[in-house]
Amino acid sequence: xxxxxxxxxxxxxxxxxxxxxxxxxxxxxxxxxxxxxxxxxxxxxxxxxxxxxxxxxxxxxxxxxxxxxxxxxxxxxxxxxxxxxxxxxxxxxxxxxxxxxxxxxxxxxxxxxxxxxxxxxxxxxxxxxxxxxxxxxxxxxxxxxxxxxxxxxxxxxxxxxxxxxxxxxxxxxxxxxxxxxxxxxxxxxxxxxxxxxxxxxxxxxxxxxxxxxxxxxxxxxxxxxxxxxxxxxxxxxxxxxxxxxxxxxxxxxxxxxxxxxxxxxxxxxxxxxxxxxxxxxxxxxxxxxxxxxxxxxxxxxxxxxxxxxxxxxxxxxxxxxxxxxxxxxxxxxxxxxxxxxxxxxxxxxxxxxxxxxxxxxxxxxxxxxxxxxxxxxxxxxxxxxxxxxxxxxxxxxxxxxxxxxxxxxxxxxxxxxxxxxxxxxxxxxxxxxxxxxxxxxxxxxxxxxxxxxxxxxxxxxxxxxxxxxxxxxxxxxxxxxxxxxxxxxxxxxxxxxxxxxx
Numbered sequence: 037x038x039x040x041x042x043x044x045x046x047x048x049x050x051x052x053x054x055x056x057x058x059x060x061x062x063x064x065x066x067x068x069x070x071x072x073x074x075x076x077x078x079x080x081x082x083x084x085x086x087x088x089x090x091x092x093x094x095x096x097x098x099x100x101x102x103x104x105x106x107x108x109x110x111x112x113x114x115x116x117x118x119x120x121x122x123x124x125x126x127x128x129x130x131x132x133x134x135x136x137x138x139x140x141x142x143x144x145x146x147x148x149x150x151x152x153x154x155x156x157x158x159x160x161x162x163x164x165x166x167x168x169x170x171x172x173x174x175x176x177x178x179x180x181x182x183x184x185x186x187x188x189x190x191x192x193x194x195x196x197x198x199x200x201x202x203x204x205x206x207x208x209x210x211x212x213x214x215x216x217x218x219x220x221x222x223x224x225x226x227x228x229x230x231x232x233x234x235x236x237x238x239x240x241x242x243x244x245x246x247x248x249x250x251x252x253x254x255x256x257x258x259x260x261x262x263x264x265x266x267x268x269x270x271x272x273x274x275x276x277x278x279x280x281x282x283x284x285x286x287x288x289x290x291x292x293x294x295x296x297x298x299x300x301x302x303x304x305x306x307x308x309x310x311x312x313x314x315x316x317x318x319x320x321x322x323x324x325x326x327x328x329x330x331x332x333x334x335x336x337x338x339x340x341x342x343x344x345x346x347x348x349x350x351x352x353x354x355x356x357x358x359x360x361x362x363x364x365x366x367x368x369x370x371x372x373x374x375x376x377x378x379x380x381x382x383x384x385x386x387x388x389x390x391x392x393x394x395x396x397x398x399x400x401x402x403x404x405x406x407x408x409x410x411x412x413x414x415x416x417x418x419x420x421x422x423x424x425x426x427x428x429x430x431x432x433x434x435x436x437x438x439x440x441x442x443x444x445x446x447x448x449x450x451x452x453x454x455x456x457x458x459x460x461x462x463x464x465x466x467x468x469x470x471x472x473x474x475x476x477x478x479x480x481x482x483x484x485x486x487x488x489x490x491x492x493x494x495x496x497x498x499x500x501x502x503x504x505x506x507x508x509x510x511x512x513x514x515x516x517x518x519x520x521x522x523x524x525x526x527x528x529x530x531x532x533x534x535x536x537x538x
Contacts (some may be wrong), residue, residue, distance in 0.1 A: 037205045037214055040458040048201040050118050068116025076113025079304065080104045080125040085306045087246040089134055089389060090273050097312040103304060103345040110252035112297050118158050119297030125154035125161060127304045130280055133169050137176035137276060144173045148186040149525045152193025163196070164284045164301055164495030171279050173509035217458065226288045239293045242374075245286070246296040249379050250303055252346040257310040257317070264313045267320075280305040296382060314338070336348040355380040357500060358420075358481075393480075395501050397424070398431045400497045401476060405505075407434040409473035418486075419442030421479035425450060428478050437478075438466060440518060442486060447517045464517045468508070470525040475513070477504035489515050 037046050050071075058067035081484045088096035103109055112119040132147035147169050155162040169190075173183055188201040224230035226239060238525040248255050264276070279507065281302040288298055318338055322331040356376060364372075380386060401412070412435050414425040425439040429452045441460070448460040480501050488504075495503040506513065513520040 037201075038210055038458075040214070040218070041486075043458075044211070044218045045159040046201045046205070046211075047118055047156075047158060048197050048204075049153065050121060050158070053186035055117075065116055066461045069114065069218065072115060072117065073122040075124045076109060079109075079120065082131060083304045083308065086131045086134065086304070087311065089131065089208040090276065090308060091312050094315050094335065095308070095312045097317050098335075099304075101339060101343055102254055102311055102346070103307045105236065105343050105350070106250050106303065106307070107346055107350040108246065108299060108382055109303060109386065110295055110350050111384075112282055114299060114384070114387060118530070119336050121157045121298045122161060122297075123155075123300040123304060125157050125313060125512060126165060126280075127170065129154055129161075129165050132279060133165075133172040134276055135167070136169075137172040137272070141177050141179075141182050142529050144169075144182055144186050145175050145189050147172070147192040149193050152190045152196075155194050156244045160287075164287060164531075165280075167283050168276075170277050170285075170403050172276070177265075207438045212377070214458075221460065222294070223292045226292045236290060238288050243288050243293055243299070245374060245379070246299050247303075249296070249382055250299055251306070252308065252349065254314065254346075258316040260317045262311050262354050264316060267442075268316070274309065277309050281332075287482065317433070350383050353380055353383045353385065355383070355386045389499065393501060394427055394431065396498050396501060397478060397503075399436070400495075400503060401432060401478070404503075405474065405476060408471050409426060410435055411468055411475050412437045412438045412473050413475055413477045413479075415442050415477070415479050417441055417445040418479055418483040420481035423453075424478045428452075436469075436472075438487055440516070442482060442516055449518070465519050465521060468520055468522045470506055470523040472506055472522055475506040475520065479504070479505075486516055489513055 037044055039357050042051065053071055054064070054068050057070055061067050062068065080103055083103050084096045084100035086096075087099040107122065109120075112123075131153045132143045132150060136144035136147055151162065151165055151169055154165065169186070170183070173186055174264055202208050202211045205214065228236050243246060251258075284298070284301045300357075315335055318335045319331060322334045356372075358376060365391055376449070381390075401410070412432065413427050414423060414428055414437065415421060416423045416425070416439055423439065425437060425535070430435045439450040441448045447464050448462045450458060450460055451466075451468060454461070481502060482494075482502070489506055491506060493505045493507075497503055508522050509521070510524070512522070
């Protein structure tokens, strides 16, 4: 974990499950994709039973169907990441917490056990769902003994994965050091404590855009929420769903929102509430019809229309090509970039394109340049490129890889072979071995704010990407704040013998 494989806080149960499936499939990528498929499928069943317990069967059917075809939920149910598992564990904990809210002591303790296990899947769930569990237990089963036993169960189940994870990391000191390193480099700059107000506004905008992508046409039901609350009042059911959603929304807005998958922590709660609003509004609108079956048919038709729109978008939408050259107003460019990054990048076509782009980079680099004489350069802060450092390390392990901080970030670099951790070296001098013959930039597009070094060769590869190659000589090479210094090759033995003879 000190090398962020996976990054802190570890996700040890997810790694263990992946290894068990990999032992059967003998393919790590397929193993984690299979887990995502299983997690997302199980989540729809849990959400059905949860929505049925909270409201009724029509709401449950609508919520399960609409969640299943949410473009965001579908996307993360197709890739090897933890977020589909996060949705599943969050829904399971919420199901038993709601039963505890209705007075069940055993369900209060089951919710605590599942919350402890959920922490092994994603440790953030412990923080995000603990207020929901505690509130449901205190209100539903107001006895100190029940709370104390629940806390003991939560602590015991957490220790079952936390202690092995710390041991595998090499001790508590190394675990804390890796966690602090991630917090300082990734979390603090986006938090309201360490970042600017503009960063907080940007995190809020990203969160809102992601939720809209996840809901699709169902977001229109949010416009009816005010009518629903005025007519039916705010009951304990809505308070329960709000207690589920509020902590994640606050944390993602004020602390850190890393990527769209975070939304899956509370997306089931939002889908359940909006499904209730939609079903109720449709029933109220068609209430004057003389035929009860007609009212049901209208509700089913509208829900299926949303299902078809969301499903068609995920299956058929294509990511638009990036246009960096046409002059545009800043707000138009920003809107187009965010649409590409946060909307059209969460589709089946975008997923296929991403896999093809990685394969193109890997096959082009490996086919054109040998590992011994090639140094790969990736960039953090290049707004025209994904930061490909981890991909280069995984798919091209025989190559030396450096990640440079550019685009206004504090100068520093990471090196795949110089550290056993993900520490950023604050130096600007990078010493290369004598065998290095060229630098190859593993970036999508060259940043417009960086000057191209003299002699840089641009090679176009499929999918609108490029390789940028710079031959190395004896003289140091300057690029931005960095200086690449190539070690001098040792003198040949014959030349050394002649010099000694003189």
